[in-house]
Amino acid sequence: MHVSCGKCGIEDLLEFSKNIDEVFLEFLSRFDKGLVTTVGLSEGLKEEGIIRAENEIKEMIGNNKPDKITEEILFSKKDYISEYKVLKNPEPKMGSKIEEMGLDESISEHLKELKIGQFYKYQEEAIQEITFGENVVIEAPTASGKTEAFLIPVIQRIKKEANEGNVFAIFVYPTKALARDQFPKIQKFAEKIGVDVKVFDGDTKLPDRRDIIDNPPQILVTNFDVLHYHMWHQTKFSSLLSSTRILIVDEAHVYSGIFGSNVHYIIKRLKRICSSKLQFVAASATLDDAKKFCEKLFGEKMQIIHGSGKKGQTNFVMLFPSLRTQRKLMVELTKKLTEKNHKTMVFNNSHLNSELLAIQAKKQKVNIKVHRAGLMANYRTSVEKQFKEDKLQAISCTPTLELGIDVGNVDCVISSTIPVNRLIQRIGRAARKGQRGYAFLALGNDPISQYYKNHPDDYFEDIEKTYIDPKNPFVEEFQVLAMACDRPISKHELKEHQEVIEHHIIKENLKIFNNRIVPNFDKINSMLNEFSIRGIGKSIDIFLSDRKVGDRVLPIALEELHKDAIYFLAGIRYRVKEFDYPKKNMARLEKISRDYPYYTKSLTEEWPTIETIFEKRIANGVEVAFCKLHIQKKVYGYVNIELGQEITQGEKVMLDAPLEYDFITKGIVFHAPRPLKVIEKAEDEDYAEASGYHATEHVVIEGSNMITGGVSQDLGGISLGTSGLIFIYDGAIGGSGASKALYDRFEKALERSMHIVKECPCKNESGCPRCTFSYRCGNNNEFLHKYSALEILERINKGEKTELIDPTEGDRPLV
Numbered sequence: 001m002h003v004s005c006g007k008c009g010i011e012d013l014l015e016f017s018k019n020i021d022e023v024f025l026e027f028l029s030r031f032d033k034g035l036v037t038t039v040g041l042s043e044g045l046k047e048e049g050i051i052r053a054e055n056e057i058k059e060m061i062g063n064n065k066p067d068k069i070t071e072e073i074l075f076s077k078k079d080y081i082s083e084y085k086v087l088k089n090p091e092p093k094m095g096s097k098i099e100e101m102g103l104d105e106s107i108s109e110h111l112k113e114l115k116i117g118q119f120y121k122y123q124e125e126a127i128q129e130i131t132f133g134e135n136v137v138i139e140a141p142t143a144s145g146k147t148e149a150f151l152i153p154v155i156q157r158i159k160k161e162a163n164e165g166n167v168f169a170i171f172v173y174p175t176k177a178l179a180r181d182q183f184p185k186i187q188k189f190a191e192k193i194g195v196d197v198k199v200f201d202g203d204t205k206l207p208d209r210r211d212i213i214d215n216p217p218q219i220l221v222t223n224f225d226v227l228h229y230h231m232w233h234q235t236k237f238s239s240l241l242s243s244t245r246i247l248i249v250d251e252a253h254v255y256s257g258i259f260g261s262n263v264h265y266i267i268k269r270l271k272r273i274c275s276s277k278l279q280f281v282a283a284s285a286t287l288d289d290a291k292k293f294c295e296k297l298f299g300e301k302m303q304i305i306h307g308s309g310k311k312g313q314t315n316f317v318m319l320f321p322s323l324r325t326q327r328k329l330m331v332e333l334t335k336k337l338t339e340k341n342h343k344t345m346v347f348n349n350s351h352l353n354s355e356l357l358a359i360q361a362k363k364q365k366v367n368i369k370v371h372r373a374g375l376m377a378n379y380r381t382s383v384e385k386q387f388k389e390d391k392l393q394a395i396s397c398t399p400t401l402e403l404g405i406d407v408g409n410v411d412c413v414i415s416s417t418i419p420v421n422r423l424i425q426r427i428g429r430a431a432r433k434g435q436r437g438y439a440f441l442a443l444g445n446d447p448i449s450q451y452y453k454n455h456p457d458d459y460f461e462d463i464e465k466t467y468i469d470p471k472n473p474f475v476e477e478f479q480v481l482a483m484a485c486d487r488p489i490s491k492h493e494l495k496e497h498q499e500v501i502e503h504h505i506i507k508e509n510l511k512i513f514n515n516r517i518v519p520n521f522d523k524i525n526s527m528l529n530e531f532s533i534r535g536i537g538k539s540i541d542i543f544l545s546d547r548k549v550g551d552r553v554l555p556i557a558l559e560e561l562h563k564d565a566i567y568f569l570a571g572i573r574y575r576v577k578e579f580d581y582p583k584k585n586m587a588r589l590e591k592i593s594r595d596y597p598y599y600t601k602s603l604t605e606e607w608p609t610i611e612t613i614f615e616k617r618i619a620n621g622v623e624v625a626f627c628k629l630h631i632q633k634k635v636y637g638y639v640n641i642e643l644g645q646e647i648t649q650g651e652k653v654m655l656d657a658p659l660e661y662d663f664i665t666k667g668i669v670f671h672a673p674r675p676l677k678v679i680e681k682a683e684d685e686d687y688a689e690a691s692g693y694h695a696t697e698h699v700v701i702e703g704s705n706m707i708t709g710g711v712s713q714d715l716g717g718i719s720l721g722t723s724g725l726i727f728i729y730d731g732a733i734g735g736s737g738a739s740k741a742l743y744d745r746f747e748k749a750l751e752r753s754m755h756i757v758k759e760c761p762c763k764n765e766s767g768c769p770r771c772t773f774s775y776r777c778g779n780n781n782e783f784l785h786k787y788s789a790l791e792i793l794e795r796i797n798k799g800e801k802t803e804l805i806d807p808t809e810g811d812r813p814l815v
Helices: 022-033 039-045 054-061 068-075 105-113 121-131 146-161 175-191 205-214 224-233 236-243 257-271 289-299 326-339 351-365 377-388 420-427 447-454 456-461 473-486 495-506 522-529 556-561 677-681 685-703 739-743 744-760 786-797
Strands: 002-003 010-015 080-089 094-097 119-121 136-139 168-174 198-200 219-222 246-251 278-285 301-308 311-322 342-346 368-370 394-398 412-415 436-443 510-513 516-517 539-544 549-551 566-569 573-581 586-591 598-619 623-643 651-671 713-722 726-729
Touching: 010 175, 054 080, 054 121, 068 080, 068 311, 068 326, 068 436, 080 447, 080 456, 080 522, 080 598, 094 121, 105 146, 105 175, 119 121, 121 146, 121 301, 136 146, 136 289, 146 168, 146 175, 146 246, 146 278, 168 175, 168 224, 175 198, 175 377, 198 205, 205 236, 205 289, 224 236, 224 257, 224 301, 224 368, 224 473, 236 257, 236 713, 257 473, 278 289, 289 301, 311 447, 326 342, 326 412, 326 436, 342 351, 351 368, 351 566, 368 377, 368 522, 368 786, 420 436, 447 456, 447 685, 473 495, 473 516, 473 522, 495 510, 539 556, 539 566, 549 556, 556 598, 556 623, 566 586, 566 598, 598 651, 598 713, 598 744, 623 726, 623 739, 651 739, 651 744, 677 786, 685 713, 685 726, 685 744, 685 786, 726 739, 739 744, 744 786
Parallel strands: 136 278, 136 301, 168 219, 168 246, 198 219, 246 278, 311 436, 342 394, 342 412, 368 394, 412 436, 539 586
Antiparallel strands: 002 010, 080 311, 094 119, 510 516, 539 549, 566 573, 573 586, 598 623, 623 651, 651 726, 713 726
8 A cells, every 4th residue: 555645745655454544553653763755665666566667658658749748647656557659540541432433413412512522442332332232230430430331322222212101211229319419410411312311219209200100201210129119019100110121220339238139139020020121231330240240130141341430649548546546546637637628538337436436526626427327318418418518528427428429529538447449439539620639548456457557468459249149038038929019920930939939828928819829918018018128127216206317127226226225326326215125116215415425335145056058168177167047146235335445345234134136147157176275274274265266256257357348247256165166147137148258268268367366466365456356246355365266267277177066055155
């Protein structure tokens, strides 16, 4: 730990302890003995790997000429500078001139009015292939003209082939907000050429809905929630969809996990009700495997077109906060840049972090607001508007703003640790107008950040893997019911879902009528109404003074909304006054004083049961299985954690009655080798062994984060006592594909986990937040043994063989 005084410059380095007061007393005692001075510590900090030597930073800078702000940050000696580079976008490759493309005259004329005389090469390719009727994935960075690349060929096809009064193309966006943001741009272009465009979503007013049904537009802008709802309800609107010829899916990379698995089926259902063969066009930011992912999503062969972005350059700095928390670093960077009038977007990876950052930045007099899912739409829109109109200097947001919503000019992007392709998409927001932009990647006090601190080059290799699981049994079960509602299922149809159809017929959810399979509406109506395509499971409604202010899906809601939990909403903290579950599924909030010092984190217990093993393999020497799991989850208490003190242990409070939840999911299980050397020396052998497996489970989840595309927040983990059995599972009910991504890359995850523990300089037996702790640990980060975990991981990486065994009652689950 580093103790210093900003005024007189004295500083000291001391051994880490969970009790800060003890450290401070030790510091005072050393000061009294004359062991603390104002000079000489910098060398020690360099040797300990806490800051970077000046000559190393100068070497990194090379011939680049960083401006004053960047230079100040590089040489501040407050953080370890892992990487500095100037990211330069090359000149995009140019394609044909407008008049050489054989476009409809009205399109060419309008492009000339817009002063566009030539396409980028990738736009030219996309226009040609889409016009030919090919299924295409356009992969190009933010703000590089993707919309034009698919809009122009669609309009060209409409001018040549479309009949009046029919929907020809559907443009789908992942959120209403993004659709509404893009709609004016699409409408303005199309209507100049005489093509009608309308938006239909949950916010479309009744007269406008009637107008769309009476006079269908040629291009319809919507989202998958609307398509899903109207198809299974067989509304008048759904009957318009049958004439569709082209489906455009923008921001396709968003459809990862459960949402993507549902979208896969909604696309399949749309194919069933369309009278012509559908053509598919996906547009996506940079993805490692965009072609493969989109082929799975659409169930069709696709071809990929790569595009490059705008010309421009960005100062990029990767910082590791050795002497403070990630949040303190992010708040200071925000303050520094906004003081110089640089408009700043700060990206956090969770609701909680975006709220905490905004609270702490406001205390520093930063003009900042929160933007995240779960806040009411009108509040989010007003934040976007204020930022766009320069009434707000900074936004603290979650990845919801990573998508193409236009928030005006952005000078700087500060981001917590995320996969590099998503960082580049975020950076695409900075300096859109061609000036120099700033991008800061603030590594955290967590295992993967410590790994990147020492291996920054690997960060640029770890491109996100998107994943979906079309065979999620719960998604398949619901979506097959929805298919029968869209249109009766004929006997020869949907052979691949035969088992599920038969299961529904036995349960009387489906009936055979006139040789066709039809839905039993009375029985399934409520089931389908409760089903959310963005997640599985019921939600808890959140109320403040009798007004609904948000919702949270189960089972995560049990951890965040139990009685007396502190819940964050739009930069304000509330206490949960009442929690009614499982009867009413609602939580009621009450206000607390601004200076209340804590937030809460739940204590949980989980028990896994293997239902079915799908596949097994040997990774190094360890047998690992991918399987269907039944998880029994119990929230039995919580801890109070002090604001600003990111110490991952807090004061425990037990709930009067534990909250319980059972669910089925998918996951992996492996049998770790025993840490025999550590056991031999240990006073308490069982503790050293069980704590070693628990620490290994933490490190494998946190350390594999970027290998699997930043999915650690989608995973849960359990180590079973001294058995050596470690389970890592999808947090989404039914499975999201996240654990399968880990299963497929398990060797790499195990190797990286070993490096994380080995390279962490902490001397603590239980480790620290940068190696063995996890901010999501349900055991308050207790029962962790760093050296035991290191031995386990070294044995695995040397190829020691293990076989799977059955769990036994009495093994204590650590989560």
